[in-house]
Amino acid sequence: MAVDRRLQHGEVFEVAGQTGAVGHQLVYGGDFSTTQQKGIRGGTVPPVGETFPTRAFPTTDYTLAGIFLQDELSVLDGTLRAYPALRYDYYELEPKTGDPLFTGTAPASQSKSHLSPKLGLVWQARDWAGLFFNYAEGFKAPAPNQVNNGFANLVSNYRSISNPDLKPETSQTFEGGVRLRGDRWAASATAFTGEYRNFISQVLVSRNFTAASPGLYQFVNLNQVRIRGLEGRAQAELGHGFRLNVAAAYARGTQETRGVKTPLDTVDPFKAVAGLSWRDADDRFGGQLIATHSAGKAQDRAGGTCGTTCFTPSAFTVLDATAYWNLARQLTLRAGVFNITDKTYWWWSDVRGLSQTSPVLDAYTQPGRNVAVSLTARF
Incomplete structure (x- = not known):
C-alpha cells in the first residue's frame, strides 16, 4: 500500500508589447509541489524469509519548485519568431529516519538547484512549410525511491539498494526539423541530439542471483550519455469520416566512462x-x-x-x-x-x-x- 499526499500549485502570466518592429509576448510563472511519499508492504502471509509489515522505501517529504521567464520575439511580419527562456529549479528530498519498518541503508537527504536556459526559433517560410530549431538545457531531480531503496526478494535472490550519492541529471539538447501542412493533411520531421551528465539509470550491479550473492539493482549516474534520433508523424483527412495517422521514432544511445564507449541499453x-x-x-x-x-x-x-x-x-x-x-x-x-x-x-x-x-x-x-x-x- 502506498500513500501520496500532495500539494501542488502553478501560475502562468502573459504580457504583450511592441518595441519598434519587434513584437513581444512575455510569459512568466512558476510551479510548486510538495509530496509525502509513504508506502508499506503487508498482508496475511509474507513470502518466505520475510516479515510483514515492512517498507521498500522510507517515508519521504519531496519538494519541487520552479520559476521561468520566456519572451516571444516576432519580426518580419511574424514569419520569424524567437523564444528565449530561462528556468530555475529547486528540489528537496527529506526522508524520515529511525523507522524500524525500513531495514535498508540509513536514508539520505538531498537538496539542489539549477538554472537552465533555452532558445527556440521558428521560420514560417511559406504558408504550407515552416522550419524550427530548439536548444535547451535540462535538469532532472532524482526521485525519493531512486536515492533511498531497501526492497529485497529473498526467494528470487535479488535486492534493490539505495544510492545516497545519486546526483541530479543535467542535459543539453539540440533539435531541428520541418513542419508541412495542407488543406487536409499535416506532417513533421525532427532530428535531435542530446548530451547528458549524470544520466540516471537503474543497473544490475551484481547478477549472480544466488542466496550467498544476490542480484543487486541500483540507480546510478552514468558519466556521459549521448542520445540521437529521428522522429516523424503525419496525418491526413481521407474524407467520409476517415483519418489516417502515422508516427515513427528511431533513437541510438551511447555512454562513455573513462574514454570507453558502450551502448546505452535503455534506448x-x-x-x-x-x-x-x-x-x-x-x-x-x-x-x-x-x-x-x-x-x-x-x-x-x-x-x-x-x-x-x-x-x-x-x-x-x-x-x-x-x-x-x-x-x-x-x-x-x-x-x-x-x-x-x-x-x-x-x-x-x-x-x-x-x-x-x-x-x-x-x-x-x-x-x-x-x-x-x-x-x-x-x-
Missing part, C-alpha cells in the same frame, strides 16, 4: 504506429484500427548488464481495434479487441537485463488476444 528499438480511424458526421460512434511495429533489439546494442547472454526480443507487429458509441451526451460505451493476431511478444524495456536462459521470460510477455469494454458517465 528502445525503432517503433512505428499507424492508425486508420472513422467517425460519423455527428460523432455518435466511431472506431480505429491501429498497427504497432517494433524492431528487434540488436545484440550489440543490448549494453553491458548481461553481455552476450542478454535476451533480445525479436521484431513484432500488433493489431488493435477500438470503437466507441456516445449513447447520450454524458454516457459513452467503449470496446476494444487488442492483440488481434494473438502475437507473443516482449517490449525491450520490460526484459532489459534478463538473460537468454532466464526461467521467467514468459512472465514478461504482453497479453495475448484480449477484449475490454467500458462505460463512462460524466456528471
Whole structure:
C-alpha cells in the first residue's frame, strides 16, 4: 500500500508589447509541489524469509519548485519568431529516519538547484512549410525511491539498494526539423541530439542471483550519455469520416566512462504506429484500427548488464481495434479487441537485463488476444 499526499500549485502570466518592429509576448510563472511519499508492504502471509509489515522505501517529504521567464520575439511580419527562456529549479528530498519498518541503508537527504536556459526559433517560410530549431538545457531531480531503496526478494535472490550519492541529471539538447501542412493533411520531421551528465539509470550491479550473492539493482549516474534520433508523424483527412495517422521514432544511445564507449541499453528499438480511424458526421460512434511495429533489439546494442547472454526480443507487429458509441451526451460505451493476431511478444524495456536462459521470460510477455469494454458517465 502506498500513500501520496500532495500539494501542488502553478501560475502562468502573459504580457504583450511592441518595441519598434519587434513584437513581444512575455510569459512568466512558476510551479510548486510538495509530496509525502509513504508506502508499506503487508498482508496475511509474507513470502518466505520475510516479515510483514515492512517498507521498500522510507517515508519521504519531496519538494519541487520552479520559476521561468520566456519572451516571444516576432519580426518580419511574424514569419520569424524567437523564444528565449530561462528556468530555475529547486528540489528537496527529506526522508524520515529511525523507522524500524525500513531495514535498508540509513536514508539520505538531498537538496539542489539549477538554472537552465533555452532558445527556440521558428521560420514560417511559406504558408504550407515552416522550419524550427530548439536548444535547451535540462535538469532532472532524482526521485525519493531512486536515492533511498531497501526492497529485497529473498526467494528470487535479488535486492534493490539505495544510492545516497545519486546526483541530479543535467542535459543539453539540440533539435531541428520541418513542419508541412495542407488543406487536409499535416506532417513533421525532427532530428535531435542530446548530451547528458549524470544520466540516471537503474543497473544490475551484481547478477549472480544466488542466496550467498544476490542480484543487486541500483540507480546510478552514468558519466556521459549521448542520445540521437529521428522522429516523424503525419496525418491526413481521407474524407467520409476517415483519418489516417502515422508516427515513427528511431533513437541510438551511447555512454562513455573513462574514454570507453558502450551502448546505452535503455534506448528502445525503432517503433512505428499507424492508425486508420472513422467517425460519423455527428460523432455518435466511431472506431480505429491501429498497427504497432517494433524492431528487434540488436545484440550489440543490448549494453553491458548481461553481455552476450542478454535476451533480445525479436521484431513484432500488433493489431488493435477500438470503437466507441456516445449513447447520450454524458454516457459513452467503449470496446476494444487488442492483440488481434494473438502475437507473443516482449517490449525491450520490460526484459532489459534478463538473460537468454532466464526461467521467467514468459512472465514478461504482453497479453495475448484480449477484449475490454467500458462505460463512462460524466456528471
